[in-house]
Amino acid sequence: MAEITEPPFRPREKLLEKQKYFQSIHKHTYLKGRYDKITSVAIPGALAATALFLIGRGIYNMSHGIGKKE
Template identity: 75%
Template sequence: MTEPGFLARERLLKRQQLFQSIHKHTYLKGPYDKITSVAIPLALALASGTLIVRGIYNMSHGVGKKE
């Protein structure tokens, strides 16, 4: 017994042809992949870098201590 596919066969073939014709890296082929693969990690790296620099500044100048 065979199960029906998730997508119609014609629609699946059309998407396969689309993805096979794009000459990009595999992880950047979808429409929103640049957001998830580039923008979010870049934002996290910038935020963590900012916090690290702030912590080093506070430790070197002795500010921001809890009493």
């Protein structure tokens, strides 16, 4: 049975270069990529801020009787 070898997706040199880069950074593992701050910090922060705003608005409206259905 003949073994079929595929060319790698990235050249080995590029892969080793990226490995060295990521191993040299002393940040948290989930913040090492280029756009990781956006996905790990900004989006959850925006969701939390929106949720807190809506909860606060709901409590304010309930305490002042705004928006009641008759």
